[in-house]
Amino acid sequence: MTSIQIRGTGFPPVAPEIETFDGAKAPWMSGFSEAYQTFLQRQVDRDVEYVPDRILALLVASAELVQGMQVTQLEHGLETATMAERAGMDIDIVVAALCHDMGKVISTPNHSAIAAEMIKPFVSDDAYWMVKVHQDFEGIHYLGKIGVDPMVRLQHRDHPAYELAERFADEWDEKAFDPDYDMLPLEHFEPMVREVFSRRAKRPEHWKPLAAAH
């Protein structure tokens, strides 16, 4: 059981409707008036306030995921984050470590990409990349046992965050399956999760300001 208070009911936690638009609404996007589009943007901005609750809800849900391991996926994330924090890493890396496997709540085969894209607008580029490629780096510890080249990480050898990703996989992620490890509880990380996912979300890099587009 957790003492964390998650706003909203069920999943996903949703922002309550507090505003309505009384003007004309075209039923297709290109027909939306500027006033309606501005109204919609306010609703989106309000909705983004619920991202920390949704991330926490996903993490809580990962306590149900065991997949034959000796620890739940929530415990695995807590151990990984605890090790990163004890190694003196910054908040982005600690939160990324906590969230790195939460994509498994949806689908394990490409869980790295799922989790990475969920955290991308809110964390540093290094934290995002570390999560995105962590299956490739983790491969050295198990892929050889299922008939796959375990050195798949080498394709990333020229990336500036290569050493960080190596450290993540070899010192924390790989070690975080120990039912006896004194991991910190989710309540310890909750303020960090709320801080990181309350940041103003970055837009995709290839979205240019209107004036600079052409």
Ligand SMILES: [Fe+2]
């Ligand atoms: Fe992991």
